[in-house]
Each structure stands twice: as structure tokens, then as C-alpha cells.
Amino acid sequence: MxxxxxxxxxxxxxxxxxxxxxxxxxxxxxxxxxxxxxxxxxxxxxxxxxxxxxxxxxxxxxxxxxxxxxxxxxxxxxxxxxxxxxxxxxxxxxxxxxxxxxxxxxxxxxLAQLFWLLDEHKPYGIVIVNRKHAQFFVYWLGEMLEVEDKEFTLEPSKEKEMGPVARAGGVRVSRGTARDVFEHHVDAQYAHYYRQIAEDIQRWSDVEHFQSMFLLGLVEMVKAIQKELPQTLREKVMLVEGDLGWVSRAELHQRIGPIVAKHECERKAAVIDALLSDDRGLVVGIDETLARLQQGRIRNLVVVKGLDASLKRCGECLWVDRTIDPICPACGRERHTVTLHEVLPELARRYKVSVEVVSGEAGRKLQEMGGMGAWLREFDRKEYGEHLTFA
Ligand SMILES: [Zn+2]
Known part of the structure; x- marks a missing residue:
């Protein structure tokens, strides 16, 4: 990877x-x-x-x-x-x-082609849980890498702590049979195990800034873990039900690939729908998007996969646009021909803008708006595009 x-x-x-x-x-x-x-x-x-x-x-x-x-x-x-x-x-x-x-x-x-690929394929965190362990994987560019495998062992019940008698309001009350107590003990340990996994997921998400994460396992386990996650993270973690703890690594990869691809497709469709439905804080089309990008005013940018255009770049101030003027109006230096394909990833990185590369149906919709669009920084995230999960 x-x-x-x-x-x-x-x-x-x-x-x-x-x-x-x-x-x-x-x-x-x-x-x-x-x-x-x-x-x-x-x-x-x-x-x-x-x-x-x-x-x-x-x-x-x-x-x-x-x-x-x-x-x-x-x-x-x-x-x-x-x-x-x-x-x-x-x-x-x-x-x-x-x-x-x-x-x-x-x-x-x-590095242009590599950067386009990186903007198209974001890394995802994958957590697979079963009764024995929790495995943490990064899924990125069609590859899966295990980063951690946490084993879970059920501790034997301790007679003293977990005895059949418990105190309630100063009165000794019998709390049922030894079997009930054992089940209670197991439940408590699993509850602890789920809380720990939820904490690990949160820590991991804070470090890696994943767009989305996937939590796979038996329905009761993934739901119990989901309950322990903070609300903001819950929206990012997709639950996938199924017992995958026993399948081979190759099969796991085969099963997860399509799940991630489908989610990625839906996520990008949602990004484009948001771009279509918003009416403030947006710019669309190559010219306006490039200008705002170089003014440092863009927060997130979406672009159709493979979009290209011939541009001129000033050798001094590096400003690029589609006007054909061979001399930079700002510094009077010569401008050279470059392509959008070459310079866009580099520009986005210089201005710390997160880029989404879209294709398929979402790409077709964006193409109709000029192939590029973006959200401006000055518009509050709370009002605009909050439902987007850009890193
Ligand atoms: Zn210049």
C-alpha cells in the first residue's frame, strides 16, 4: 500500500x-x-x-x-x-x-497523475469485530492494510465480586441464580469491550480524518458499538452486518471492495447534489473556481475526473487562468502554457483545499456546470454543506 x-x-x-x-x-x-x-x-x-x-x-x-x-x-x-x-x-x-x-x-x-488518483480515492477506516477480536484496516486505492488486531478474552467470573448476593439499600438481596450472574458478568465484559472499540474508533478517526469508516460484524455487536460513538462520528461510520471474522484476507478484500466503491459513489453523488441545491457560497466553472482558489477563498473543491483545459501561468507570481495574454497583467512577466490537469492538484495543495474527483452520473451533472465547483470559506460550515464529509 x-x-x-x-x-x-x-x-x-x-x-x-x-x-x-x-x-x-x-x-x-x-x-x-x-x-x-x-x-x-x-x-x-x-x-x-x-x-x-x-x-x-x-x-x-x-x-x-x-x-x-x-x-x-x-x-x-x-x-x-x-x-x-x-x-x-x-x-x-x-x-x-x-x-x-x-x-x-x-x-x-x-506527481500530477498520482495526486489526481489521491483526490479521487480517499482512504477509509475499516473495523471488523467478532467475539474474539477487533481488526483495524485502512482501505486505500484498492488495497487493504491491517493496522491493528485487538484480541478479546473473556475473564473468568470472580466469585467475590460477582457473587449471587448484592447489596441494595443496605439490605442483602438475592439476585437470582448463578447462571444469571454469569450472564451478567459476560454482558458487563462485552459492554466494556464495545466501549473500548468505540474509543479506539474515535481516536483513530481523530488522527486519520477519514471521510468515512466501516464497522463490520454481527448486528448486535455493531449496533452496541455504534451506541457508544459520539453523534458526529456516528454519521461517518457505516454499519455492515455479517460475521466476517472467519473469512480469509483475500475474501475479505473481495467483499469489502464493492461496499467501499458503492459508498464512495453515493457520497460523491451527495456532494454534487449539495452543490446543485445550494445557492450561496458557491462558485462553478473553471474560470471562477480557479480565480477564487488562488485568492485563498475556497474551502472544498469538486472536479470532474479527467477535466482539462489549456491555461497560462506567470513565471513570477504563478497566477494561472484561461486568458491568452502572454504577459502577466500583475507583474509584467512572461506567461507559459500549462494544463489544468498539471496544475490543479498542486494548486489545491498549496492553498490547502480538499478536492473531490467525481465521475459517472455525478460527474455528468458537474460537467453541465462547467466541470468544476467549490464552496467558499467565508460561508459558515454550519449553514452550508454541513452534511458533507470532506476531510
Ligand atoms: Zn505574474
């Missing part, structure tokens, strides 16, 4: 570096033959790229392409896609379980 530390380290890779994204999905027949499609694509994209490079960079570029090609031939990828960063003093090979578009770049590490 992708680690946040790895992602953070990528921008610091020393340039020039070769960046490669390849669709290596073996479900596609063209990727299972002797000369798989991804290797052919690497070759042809590298050739195109080389033609655009200054002559002095070409040998170094070819060296890294050869290195990546050789690696892929010796280690045929098992993942849906791969990302490679290769330079004279660096090498990162990152398998990805997501749909990847083939791409070859040279220069500074090209």
Missing part, C-alpha cells in the same frame, strides 16, 4: 528524474503476452519524450528508460498499475491498484 511518507518524499527526488506511469493490469489480455502492451507503450512514449528533450539530457534519459524496461521484464508487475521514478541516484517502484494512464516524463518528479 502507498505510504504517506513515501508520497511526501517524492517531490524531493533530485531532478532530473524519469517518471513513468503504466497500466499493467493483467486482466487485459494485451498485458499477458510475451511483449506486453505496457512495455510497448513505455518504448513509444519514451521515444516521443526523447524528441522533446535538449540533446544533452538524452543519454541520461535513455539510460533510465533502459533501466526501467529491464526491471519490468525481470519483475512483471502483478498490480493494476505501476509508478516508477528513476534517476542517476534514485529509484522508486510503486505498485498501484488503480486505473493508470500510461505516461513518461523527464525532469522534476511528475
Amino acid at each position: 502507498l505510504r504517506p511518507a513515501l508520497i511526501e518524499s517524492l517531490p524531493d527526488l533530485p531532478a532530473p528524474v524519469l517518471t513513468i506511469y503504466l497500466d499493467t493490469n493483467r486482466a487485459k489480455a494485451v498485458n499477458r503476452v510475451l511483449e506486453p502492451a505496457y512495455l510497448i507503450s513505455l518504448g513509444s512514449q519514451a521515444k516521443l519524450m526523447e524528441g522533446k528533450l535538449p540533446p544533452e539530457d538524452r543519454e541520461s534519459f535513455r539510460e533510465q528508460v533502459t533501466r526501467a524496461d529491464a526491471f519490468l521484464r525481470i519483475h512483471p508487475p502483478r498490480s493494476k498499475g505501476v509508478m516508477i521514478f528513476a534517476g542517476p541516484n534514485s529509484w522508486k517502484f510503486v505498485p498501484l491498484e488503480a486505473e493508470i494512464k500510461d505516461e513518461v516524463q523527464w525532469g522534476t518528479p511528475d
Whole structure:
């Protein structure tokens, strides 16, 4: 699984570096033959790229392409896609379980496609409980990683504390049979166990800021745990009923994948519906959204997957927009052509804006509004978009 530390380290890779994204999905027949499609694509994209490079960079570029090609031939990828960063003093090979578009770049590490993927696929926390233990997983970009496994053992009943006689108002009262007492003892321990899991979920959610979490287990267990969660968190935790404590890791992954995908789809549809139904505190369309974004006025942004546009960026103040003026009106410097696809993830990170990438039906609705939209910061979250669960 992708680690946040790895992602953070990528921008610091020393340039020039070769960046490669390849669709290596073996479900596609063209990727299972002797000369798989991804290797052919690497070759042809590298050739195109080389033609655009200054002559002095070409040998170094070819060296890294050869290195990546050789690696892929010796280690045929098992993942849906791969990302490679290769330079004279660096090498990162990152398998990805997501749909990847083939791409070859040279220069500074090209993180645009990765950032689009990260904005499209948010991490989710998954908690699976049964009578024996609670397992905590992170589900992210089609992969599942176990972060903790907490065992639960039922303590034997202690005769002194749990004896059949209890004090009530100073009078010794018999409270039933030994069996009742044992059941009471078990119930009390489970109640304690549920409270502990609820506390763990809360702590974990505070640290990771998950968009949503999933709590899977027998109905009485997940409901009992849900009751112990604070109200704000309860809305974020989806209950999934079923005894999954015994299934294999592979089967678990297979079962959880569609549940997460369905939820993600519904969550994004809700985001777009909110954008359509709100009438204040909103901006829509590429031009207005980009302008407000660079004024630092945007809180959350939604964009259609794959949206692109040709923009001009000032080399000095870095302001970007769609006007074709070759000179920046603010600082008089030259403006260069860039694409929305290249600069949007970077802009969002610079202005600390959370981005949702939507596709499907939600994407079609957003496309009708110009492909992009956002909520402004100055509008109170309480009034606008409170039902949204942006991180
Ligand atoms: Zn400027």
C-alpha cells in the first residue's frame, strides 16, 4: 500500500528524474503476452519524450528508460498499475491498484497523475469485530492494510465480586441464580469491550480524518458499538452486518471492495447534489473556481475526473487562468502554457483545499456546470454543506 511518507518524499527526488506511469493490469489480455502492451507503450512514449528533450539530457534519459524496461521484464508487475521514478541516484517502484494512464516524463518528479488518483480515492477506516477480536484496516486505492488486531478474552467470573448476593439499600438481596450472574458478568465484559472499540474508533478517526469508516460484524455487536460513538462520528461510520471474522484476507478484500466503491459513489453523488441545491457560497466553472482558489477563498473543491483545459501561468507570481495574454497583467512577466490537469492538484495543495474527483452520473451533472465547483470559506460550515464529509 502507498505510504504517506513515501508520497511526501517524492517531490524531493533530485531532478532530473524519469517518471513513468503504466497500466499493467493483467486482466487485459494485451498485458499477458510475451511483449506486453505496457512495455510497448513505455518504448513509444519514451521515444516521443526523447524528441522533446535538449540533446544533452538524452543519454541520461535513455539510460533510465533502459533501466526501467529491464526491471519490468525481470519483475512483471502483478498490480493494476505501476509508478516508477528513476534517476542517476534514485529509484522508486510503486505498485498501484488503480486505473493508470500510461505516461513518461523527464525532469522534476511528475506527481500530477498520482495526486489526481489521491483526490479521487480517499482512504477509509475499516473495523471488523467478532467475539474474539477487533481488526483495524485502512482501505486505500484498492488495497487493504491491517493496522491493528485487538484480541478479546473473556475473564473468568470472580466469585467475590460477582457473587449471587448484592447489596441494595443496605439490605442483602438475592439476585437470582448463578447462571444469571454469569450472564451478567459476560454482558458487563462485552459492554466494556464495545466501549473500548468505540474509543479506539474515535481516536483513530481523530488522527486519520477519514471521510468515512466501516464497522463490520454481527448486528448486535455493531449496533452496541455504534451506541457508544459520539453523534458526529456516528454519521461517518457505516454499519455492515455479517460475521466476517472467519473469512480469509483475500475474501475479505473481495467483499469489502464493492461496499467501499458503492459508498464512495453515493457520497460523491451527495456532494454534487449539495452543490446543485445550494445557492450561496458557491462558485462553478473553471474560470471562477480557479480565480477564487488562488485568492485563498475556497474551502472544498469538486472536479470532474479527467477535466482539462489549456491555461497560462506567470513565471513570477504563478497566477494561472484561461486568458491568452502572454504577459502577466500583475507583474509584467512572461506567461507559459500549462494544463489544468498539471496544475490543479498542486494548486489545491498549496492553498490547502480538499478536492473531490467525481465521475459517472455525478460527474455528468458537474460537467453541465462547467466541470468544476467549490464552496467558499467565508460561508459558515454550519449553514452550508454541513452534511458533507470532506476531510
Ligand atoms: Zn505574474
